[in-house]
Amino acid sequence: MASASLLKTSPVLDKSEWVKGHTLRQPSTSAVRCHPVAPSGLTVRASSYADELVKTAKAIASPGRGILAMDESNATCGKRLASIGLENTEANRQAYRTLLVSAPGLGQYISGAILFEETLYQTTIDGKKMVDVLVEQNIVPGIKVDKGLVPLAGSNNESWCQGLDGLAPRSAAYYQQGARFAKWRTVVSIPNGPTELAVKEAAWGLARYAAISQDNGLVPIVEPEILLDGDHGIDRTFEVAKKVWAEVFFYLAQNNVMFEGILLKPSMVTPGAECKDRATPQQVADYTLSLLRQRIPPAVPGIMFLSGGQSEVEATLNLNAMNQAPNPWHVSFSYARALQNTCLKKWGGRPENVKDAQEVLLIRAKANSLAQLGKYTGKGESEEAKQGMFVKGYVY
Ligand code: 13P
Numbered sequence: 473m474a475s476a477s478l479l480k481t482s483p484v485l486d487k488s489e490w491v492k493g494h495t496l497r498q499p500s501t502s503a504v505r506c507h508p509v510a511p512s513g514l515t516v517r518a519s520s521y522a523d524e525l526v527k528t529a530k531a532i533a534s535p536g537r538g539i540l541a542m543d544e545s546n547a548t549c550g551k552r553l554a555s556i557g558l559e560n561t562e563a564n565r566q567a568y569r570t571l572l573v574s575a576p577g578l579g580q581y582i583s584g585a586i587l588f589e590e591t592l593y594q595t596t597i598d599g600k601k602m603v604d605v606l607v608e609q610n611i612v613p614g615i616k617v618d619k620g621l622v623p624l625a626g627s628n629n630e631s632w633c634q635g636l637d638g639l640a641p642r643s644a645a646y647y648q649q650g651a652r653f654a655k656w657r658t659v660v661s662i663p664n665g666p667t668e669l670a671v672k673e674a675a676w677g678l679a680r681y682a683a684i685s686q687d688n689g690l691v692p693i694v695e696p697e698i699l700l701d702g703d704h705g706i707d708r709t710f711e712v713a714k715k716v717w718a719e720v721f722f723y724l725a726q727n728n729v730m731f732e733g734i735l736l737k738p739s740m741v742t743p744g745a746e747c748k749d750r751a752t753p754q755q756v757a758d759y760t761l762s763l764l765r766q767r768i769p770p771a772v773p774g775i776m777f778l779s780g781g782q783s784e785v786e787a788t789l790n791l792n793a794m795n796q797a798p799n800p801w802h803v804s805f806s807y808a809r810a811l812q813n814t815c816l817k818k819w820g821g822r823p824e825n826v827k828d829a830q831e832v833l834l835i836r837a838k839a840n841s842l843a844q845l846g847k848y849t850g851k852g853e854s855e856e857a858k859q860g861m862f863v864k865g866y867v868y
Contacts, residue, residue: 521689525733526773528652528691532612532735533774533802536841537583539693541778541808542572543616543655545588552812558821562590570596571819572812575830579609581837586614586655586693586806593649603650614653614693615646617681621659630670633658633677636684643688653691653735656681662712662744663702671719679723686733693776693806695737696720700781701864702744706751709741710759717767731771737806738764739780740790745864753786757793770800777803779810781866784836784857785850786810788843795846804844811836814856 519525532539544552549568550560558564569591572578585606592615594602603613619635633656643654658674660666678694685692696716698709717738724731741759743751751759764775779787787810794803805811811833819829836857842848 519686522730524689525686525691528612529733529735529773532584534583536845537581538804538840538844539584539586539776539806540582540811541586541806542569543586543588552816556816556820566594567597569602571826571829573602573605575833578837579611581841582611584612584614584653586616588616592651612652613650614655615651617654618656624670624673627667627670628664630661630664630667631659632673636680639684640688643685643690647689651690653693654685655693655695657695657697659697659699660716661699661701662704662708666712671716675719675723678720679727679729682724682729682734683727686730691733691735693735693737697778698739700745703746704744705747705749706741706743706759710763713741713763714767731769734772735774735776736772737776737778740777753789753793756790761794772801774802774804776806779807781863782810783860784810784813785853788839788848789850791840792843792846792848795844805840
């Protein structure tokens, strides 16, 4: 553990600095924080970015807004492009991501956008930095920092998430490039267990990542996705989710992660995708809010759900049901498929469709914004938006 003499000075950034994105930090010695002393006498270091992390998290968890997850790896983005008959080239990925970030007025509904590394360093097709376009839209740029899932030796065919090696310098570089929050997605499979080993590994990895992110000025999104795969009922999902979140918060606390400076990205509590008993939005909301109340401290500013293969409309209806009464946290969305699916199809890779596709994206973003405020009615949705997108053993 670091001693007091190793403490960094504490730079203070105002909102305009993170909004501008690229300003180099000028350390100032005036804001060094108090560092708690552990009972053993060892000094525990608080992140020198503490105030900024809280501000960033609050800006993302702002009323009527949520996150656009557009951080598909090149392989996953390739599958999306293939579905509309496009080749997986950098130019095609750039064209699609340009369409997303430059949708006019997107920042009214979207507070943060998670990018894949390529996009963080990329320009739009008009030569503007993607990050700058987001900042102009009042959207905080974020970055996927995990390196993906690999088999977990000694488990029941489960996986673990790589990416801790070299994470600190990578995170510092992402901050310099304008990122202000991070995402690490690991998964837990219900049909394969989950084993104690897989749950502990997932929780420990998330906690180490969260501590490293905060140390480098990035608000960590903590995402232990409980996969939809399986024919189990909603009670089984609830039981597993309680176990997973208990472990996650145990290790977050052990790693001195500041809860006010994180965001969560849980799966909603639903039956397995192959379960015959389907749940209504009210049931999903009741189970999910019950889980959150039992496991998530109110200090956490935002709960930004993943969509996990639900249809666009289903994900929005479920979110809306969770916002019918005030919650201790901002309860919102961080969807990829449930924001992008109909937009991608509308685009179809044709420049003449860009405007229409952006409108479709805005319709979904607005619907979820209303759902965050508990005011979504579900009226007038297209049949396409009602189609599920579940994929067995989904990788991101
Ligand atoms: P989906 O909303 O498509 O499940 O994406 C989840 C995710 O982890 C994106 O960051």
